[in-house]
Amino acid sequence: MSTATVYIVTPFRPGAxxxxxxxEPRRCSSEAEAMRAADAMMLRARGVIVLRQQEDPQVDFFGEPSVIARRGDVPEIALD
Incomplete structure (x- = not known):
C-alpha cells in the first residue's frame, strides 16, 4: 500500500x-499549498477549513480526515 497525504481546503459562504x-473543495499536495489556498479563499468566503487525510485510491483506502486549520466562520459540524 502506497499512501499519500492530501490536503482538502473547503470554503464556506453565506447560505439560506x-x-x-x-x-467547492480544493485538493492540495502540501500543507503550504493548502494554507495559501485557504488565505486566497478567505477573500471571498466567510470561513475556510483545511483537512489532512491519508489515502491510497489504488486499494480504496481513505483515512480519517483531521482538521489542521480553521479560518473565519466554520459550521460546528465541520469540526468533528
Missing amino acids: RGSLAPG
Missing part, C-alpha cells in the same frame, strides 16, 4: 437564513 454553505 444565515447558515453557512460549503463551496
Whole structure:
C-alpha cells in the first residue's frame, strides 16, 4: 500500500437564513499549498477549513480526515 497525504481546503459562504454553505473543495499536495489556498479563499468566503487525510485510491483506502486549520466562520459540524 502506497499512501499519500492530501490536503482538502473547503470554503464556506453565506447560505439560506444565515447558515453557512460549503463551496467547492480544493485538493492540495502540501500543507503550504493548502494554507495559501485557504488565505486566497478567505477573500471571498466567510470561513475556510483545511483537512489532512491519508489515502491510497489504488486499494480504496481513505483515512480519517483531521482538521489542521480553521479560518473565519466554520459550521460546528465541520469540526468533528
